Amino acid sequence: MKLTIDAKSPLPVYQQVIQAIKLEILSGGLRDNDPLPSIRDLAKLLRINPNTVAKAYYALEAEGFCEGRSGSGSRVKVPPGRQDGLRQAMLEGEFKGFLEKAATLGFSLDDVTHLMERTRK
Amino acid sequence: MSRKEWLEVGKQSLIFLLAMAAMNLLQVGLAGLLEGTPLPMEKIIILMGLWLLVFAMFLGLSPFAMDSKQRGLEYLLTLPISRRRLLSIKLLPRLAAVVLFYLAFVLLYSLSGQSPFAGGSAFFSLAYFALFFISFSLSLYHENFVVQFFMAAIAWCGYLALCLFVVQLGFSWKFAMPPSWVGVGVWHDLSYDISTLLSAIGVFLLLLAPFVASIFLVFKKFDLKPARAFNRRQLRLFVPLLLAALALSLGATYFVQKSTAQDISHSIVSKGRSTENVGSHHLRQGTGTMGYAFPDLRKLKFKILN
């Protein structure tokens, strides 16, 4: 699992954790019923506050991405039918960021499209 | 925690014993080498007495010195032990050592043929215990051991002078003082008679109380702040306590001496010169050797018979 926390990002740490786990689930790295790392292990791995991990897990559970079983930790739940919408949303988010950067650099939408064509080759 | 303290004190006592033994062996050995005679038992005992005083002072000043300056002391204060209990834990093993050594000394003294209650012995005993407690009450005065040493020595001398002054005063209120007390020889025979002995003990204890009370009461507020604040607080408690103790002890000696004075002065007056001669004869003889226990009893017998 590729999980790094960007200290400078405006996104709060727990959001970053949520996004990373969602990405992992959607890309197939974490499958249904796989165990999520324990709060303690993930906190130590990322060197973040366990409360933050707990918050992230709590949010994931609320969104239906995992269910916690006390004693054995949380397990991944891949919500049926939600993946596509979620994948779409994540890609759109990344794309928007990219477009904003391009705009800062002074590129127009046409320039971006040309770049996409070039890169595809 | 107490185990640590007992072990520490035990170690220190052992070292002291070895030092004492070494000293004795040394002087015997030296005498043998130089083909002189080893010191007479009396002198040895006096020397040992001095060592004992030094040791009492050391034990009194050392409880916090060993917790090397700030670091150990800081750790000590984080332990889940109340301040008051901490102080008692520090006090107990050291007091035990002081008492033990005293008893051993008394034993040695009597084994060597001397009466342990003669001459200045009462004074020595009281001064010995007082030195320990006074040193203990000053054990947090300063980080520097030398400064503490001088402070304790000065306090102790001042305390002894005060005690003797009070006893003398009390005695002078009753009648003419014993000849041996001329020139502040009062320390010489505090066991002059039972009442003097008791009032002397009382005075010494009363005047010691402010020292002990001040540290135990103020220690509750002990922390890592520089000693100055703590000392000031201790002093502020100590001074009024001392004045109170002084007043009390003066009053006590007056009453004790006054009530017994009449009986004794009666007996002396009625028996005339004979009694006094007997008394002074014994006084002259009894410089540090055969005890006053016997003249005491004799005086009492007189009193009873009369």
Next chain:
Amino acid sequence: MSQPIIEVRDLSFGYSQKKVLSGLSVSFAAGEWAVIAGRNGVGKSTLLRVLAGVLLPDSGTVIRSAETPPQKIGFISDRLSLFEEWAVGRAIDFHCRVFAAGGFDDRLLRRLGVGGRARIRDLSAGERAILHLSLVLSQKPSLLLVDEVLHMLDPYIRELFVEALIEAMAPSPRESGTTQGAAVITVNHTFGEIERLPDRVLVMEDGTFAIDETPEALRGRMKKVVGRQSLPDSLPCRFKRTEGDYKEHYIYPFREEMREGHALEFQDIALSEIIKAFIGGGYEQKRMA
């Protein structure tokens, strides 16, 4: 939020003439990680010592909850105070006995190769810190007070140390018998490793806390503007640095409305930079006063 694990009300403390803490009131919740920052000598270590009971306040009260009896408070001073002359093994026995600790976990010490016979006096700063931490963790504390020690540690030991603190906050129920982790209050100058760790950042100034908020909130309240131009007076600048032509302005307190009013790029900055700017601003104000 349930009852705070430790609370301080109207605390004042001074060393002879100098007043260090004045009228400070703060409370800490169970299981939270709070970082106390501030310039040198402002009173962070003093506050920590008062919380630990090593220093007694001149006035005000320290209220400890029922879950934090003295046995359950772990304190690591910036002097790493222990009995110098003792061997490690003896110190461990003593500590566990006095604090009635269940057992001692020597994993960390073993990782550093510190044996029971080593004298504490001879240990390096890092080894000492790990020893101290191990001792304190054996108490299964509900409150950990850690003064500024991280800067003394080499990177490897620093990581071990921080990991151990994280673990203390999230104990496995099997090992500790409780699910509530320790609250951690640290005093820090350096923020590298612990940038993402605190739940709460408190910055001390003039005897009380000038800042007391979550890192996210704090990062929303200070932004940096870099450029050659001078800043309009309407923007509150806490601290300014000049490097040749370029000026760095640290805007505090920042509000989102400022973005509209000014065509400036307000940069997000990391926690360590925020703290540094805040402290720097404090020095500047003192200079101008």
